[in-house]
């Protein structure tokens with residue numbers, strides 16, 4: 001049973017630790033809800049070192065919520081290119097239009113209104129509410145789950161409904177109501193810098209005397225999860241079709257990964273296949289009978305891991321006329337301004353340099 005004294009102790013130790021830390025991040029020096037929102041969305045699933053450059057690019061190109069709303073989806077995806085999780089960029093764009101249309105261009109100021117924005121979940125709403133408006137909402141992200149789980153010795157799986165509710169209550173109890181922004185920043189920084197997932201710095205941790213995981217030597221066991229992520233393998237066969245100084249691309253439209261991004265024309269197979277099996281599949285897809293099978297040659301393979309999928313990409317140069325209704329012919333220069341999945345981007349960069 002965790003008593004009130006434990007929450008106060010945790011809070012005080014944490015805040016004292018934080019006073020000595022200064023990460024000097026640009027979004028920490030503002031209480032502009034727009035900038036905080038952009039930074040929080042970027043930092044989901046992205047390390048600070050990588051996220052910082054994207055944050056600056058986004059703010060440079062779209063300094064206000066209206067600039068973002070006025071941009072085209074292609075422009076937004078192009079700035080986001082390489083960061084992955086493109087649904088986040090599309091949601092940002094959509095939500096910026098919501099702010100213009102439904103909130104008269106004024107950024108929502110309450111937690112409940114923030115939750116109405118597309119892509120703004122419990123974590124992001126709490127982060128904006130506390131950092132921009134100093135409202136008493138505790139953030140709960142991977143760092144916070146880990147810190148609370150270890151310090152208080154909580155072994156309820158963090159991916160279960162009951163676990164999410166329990167940790168959310170604990171975070172709220174720990175919150176320093178007089179300084180929600182400071183507390184939220186402190187616990188997130190503590191998880192990112194001190195109580196890290198792989199090698200927490202327990203030896204020099206000012207919380208170790210009161211930390212259950214440290215004192216019971218169960219740091220590696222916490223936090224717990226009930227499910228393992230299932231990773232689905234997918235086999236993408238990309239058609240590289242050059243014409244003059246242009247290359248054939250298509251825009252992904254399905255309700256699938258990378259929606260709205262540009263990529264090479266694609267044939268997907270259910271399992272890994274040889275080049276000769278691919279040529280059979282290619283002929284079947286385009287209803288053609290090829291005389292010279294040397295018109296198709298595999299020139300590269302690449303793979304990309306997503307959270308729930310492993311993409312195996314094969315790239316085939318196609319030396320024949322092919323009619324693709326949705327083809328968009330783009331030059332090397334135009335390619336630079338398009339959002340393209342990383343696996344295709346990596347291939348094109350290599351291939352276009354040759």
Ligand code: SF4
Nearest residue numbers: 195200202205208211
């Ligand atoms: S002692 Fe170790 S496990 Fe406990 S809070 Fe500090 S860094 Fe985390």
